[in-house]
Amino acid sequence: xxxxxxxxxxxxxxxxxxxxxxxxxxxxxxxxxxxxxxxxxxxxxxxxxxxxxxxxxxxxxxxxxxxxxxxxxxxxxxxxxxxxxxxxxxxxxxxxxxxxxxxxxxxxxxxxxxxxxxxxxxxxxxxxxxxxxxxxxxxxxxxxxxxxxxxxxxxxxxxxxxxxxxxxxxxxxxxxxxxxxxxxxxxxxxxxxxxxxxxxxxxxxxxxxxxxxxxxxxxxxxxxxxxxxxxxxxxxxxxxxxxxxxxxxxxxxxxxxxxxxxxxxxxxxxxxxxxxxxxxxxxxxxxxxxxxxxxxxxxxxxxxxxxxxxxxxxxxxxxxxxxxxxxxxxxxxxxxxxxxxxxxxxxxxxxxxxxxxxxxxxxxxxxxxxxxxxxxxxxxxxxxxxx
Amino acid sequence: xxxxxxxxxxxxxxxxxxxxxxxxxxxxxxxxxxxxxxxxxxxxxxxxxxxxxxxxxxxxxxxxxxxxxxxxxxxxxxxxxxxxxxxxxxxxxxxxxxxxxxxxxxxxxxxxxxxxxxxxxxxxxxxxxxxxxxxxxxxxxxxxxxxxxxxxxxxxxxxxxxxxxxxxxxx
Numbered sequence: 001x002x003x004x005x006x007x008x009x010x011x012x013x014x015x016x017x018x019x020x021x022x023x024x025x026x027x028x029x030x031x032x033x034x035x036x037x038x039x040x041x042x043x044x045x046x047x048x049x050x051x052x053x054x055x056x057x058x059x060x061x062x063x064x065x066x067x068x069x070x071x072x073x074x075x076x077x078x079x080x081x082x083x084x085x086x087x088x089x090x091x092x093x094x095x096x097x098x099x100x101x102x103x104x105x106x107x108x109x110x111x112x113x114x115x116x117x118x119x120x121x122x123x124x125x126x127x128x129x130x131x132x133x134x135x136x137x138x139x140x141x142x143x144x145x146x147x148x149x150x151x152x153x154x155x156x157x158x159x160x161x162x163x164x165x166x167x168x169x170x171x172x173x174x175x176x177x178x179x180x181x182x183x184x185x186x187x188x189x190x191x192x193x194x195x196x197x198x199x200x201x202x203x204x205x206x207x208x209x210x211x212x213x214x215x216x217x218x219x220x221x222x223x224x225x226x227x228x229x230x231x232x233x234x235x236x237x238x239x240x241x242x243x244x245x246x247x248x249x250x251x252x253x254x255x256x257x258x259x260x261x262x263x264x265x266x267x268x269x270x271x272x273x274x275x276x277x278x279x280x281x282x283x284x285x286x287x288x289x290x291x292x293x294x295x296x297x298x299x300x301x302x303x304x305x306x307x308x309x310x311x312x313x314x315x316x317x318x319x320x321x322x323x324x325x326x327x328x329x330x331x332x333x334x335x336x337x338x339x340x341x342x343x344x345x346x347x348x349x350x351x352x353x354x355x356x357x358x359x360x361x362x363x364x365x366x367x368x369x370x371x372x373x374x375x376x377x378x379x380x381x382x383x384x385x386x387x
Numbered sequence: 388x389x390x391x392x393x394x395x396x397x398x399x400x401x402x403x404x405x406x407x408x409x410x411x412x413x414x415x416x417x418x419x420x421x422x423x424x425x426x427x428x429x430x431x432x433x434x435x436x437x438x439x440x441x442x443x444x445x446x447x448x449x450x451x452x453x454x455x456x457x458x459x460x461x462x463x464x465x466x467x468x469x470x471x472x473x474x475x476x477x478x479x480x481x482x483x484x485x486x487x488x489x490x491x492x493x494x495x496x497x498x499x500x501x502x503x504x505x506x507x508x509x510x511x512x513x514x515x516x517x518x519x520x521x522x523x524x525x526x527x528x529x530x531x532x533x534x535x536x537x538x539x540x541x542x543x544x545x546x547x548x549x550x551x552x553x554x555x556x557x558x
Contacts, residue, residue, distance in 0.1 A: 323482055
């Protein structure tokens with residue numbers, strides 16, 4: 001724009017940022033709906049007024065840029081919209097609210113909030129934005145994902161599943177030569193426990209169960225010449241398949257415990273992005289890809305885009321027969337593997353968040369504390385604990 | 388007349404030379420081309436080609452009857468009546484010119500019942516050149532497919548349809 005003394009007039013495109021997805025804004029994945037909105041222009045020159053106020057505020061002529069702030073009000077969805085029926089994503093925005101979709105605990109969040117500190121408490125490049133309560137807005141995304149885990153872990157109805165987290169992390173299970181899994185579903189008290197076979201040590205989980213997954217845990221035990229200390233590409237593919245079938249709750253958490261002594265939790269912050277990456281791996285045949293004729297063209301493009309995105313990543317990070325592969329099951333240094341996995345996450349930009357549940361290094365029991373993990377300046381950074 | 392013979396010889400030499408495809412990545416060169424494995428009257432055929440920094444490939448199962456080839460299945464098959472097809476089913480590379488590694492899509496499971504009934508199982512392919520025992524001996528490579536370790540769907544087939552442990556000959 002040549003004339004920056006005037007605000008822009010026209011349409012703007014919303015772009016996802018690191019702490020708030022567009023889907024969340026419009027409740028495609030949150031438990032609440034937008035019930036109202038307002039907005040105002042803000043000039044970068046001292047007084048914050050709209051361009052119509054120029055006569056009263058001549059200093060507005062000195063403005064060189066304008067920002068239009070949009071405030072959205074959230075409230076319960078109308079009965080015609082089932083906010084809890086979408087495929088994963090966020091729970092609540094802001095403090096104290098519970099998201100829809102069946103994490104089941106209700107009540108206020110226990111996730112700590114902090115003011116922006118301009119450093120490790122913030123997402124890089126987006127420092128020093130605080131909400132009305134003085135909490136760092138950049139923490140919203142982290143807290144939202146944290147809350148999925150704390151809501152699930154803190155719910156008394158999930159005690160049996162929590163016991164399984166401990167049980168599967170014990171040596172008797174991790175010394176097995178086949179994987180185990182335990183799954184928890186919405187509106188079901190019974191847990192679904194499964195184990196791999198002698199012919200195929202990989203555990204087969206339900207990809208299209210009757211009720212939605214609240215959470216599952218699976219093991220990477222003592223298989224072959226070493227087990228992978230992080231989620232494998234086929235693990236992620238199966239999660240994508242379940243999401244694509246519409247069978248995860250908004251607060252879904254995937255837990256992993258391994259023979260390498262690592263434990264992780266994974267949440268989905270953008271289901272669309274996540275499925276996009278693995279889309280080409282989800283279908284039996286081209287007819288299944290095409291699906292509904294109305295969606296056929298879009299599905300075809302999505303399939304090819306996924307091939308082009310997924311296959312190079314698999315080759316670089318996971319192909320077990322690539323001698324130079326970056327993530328190896330034979331690597332005995334879980335921190336090195338984690339670092340490469342975080343590199344993969346950055347490169348893939350696939351809409352999921354990883355938490356370290358390996359709290360023994362902080363003197364805590366496994367699966368009792370969860371720290372968001374990310375790369376910062378090329379090194380692993382563990383955020384403050386979620387709970 | 389003599390010039391014509393020389394020209395023909397040169398053309399023949401050039402023609403033979405063109406069978407040796409030079410890849411951008413020299414480690415890819417030995418794998419590029421067509422490979423076959425024959426059992427009775429059926430041939431499992433693959434083609435490997437270079438695309439940028441990667442090696443890609445397709446495969447077919449072919450029935451031969453009195454020299455006439457009939458395709459039983461192909462990996463790059465089309466949705467009937469559309470231009471939508473699977474594209475490559477093999478994607479990988481080679482770092483040393485001896486081992487080609489790749490993810491392979493077995494999308495041929497249950498092919499007998501038509502394209503809409505096919506099932507899919509992915510795997511890890513290792514394609515390793517075997518020592519050439521004489522200068523005129525065929526170039527051979529060991530083809531091995533293994534399942535990927537990790538969660539799998541309860542609807543995933545237990546077994547592959549494509550061969551998983553064979554020796555192929557470059558043709």
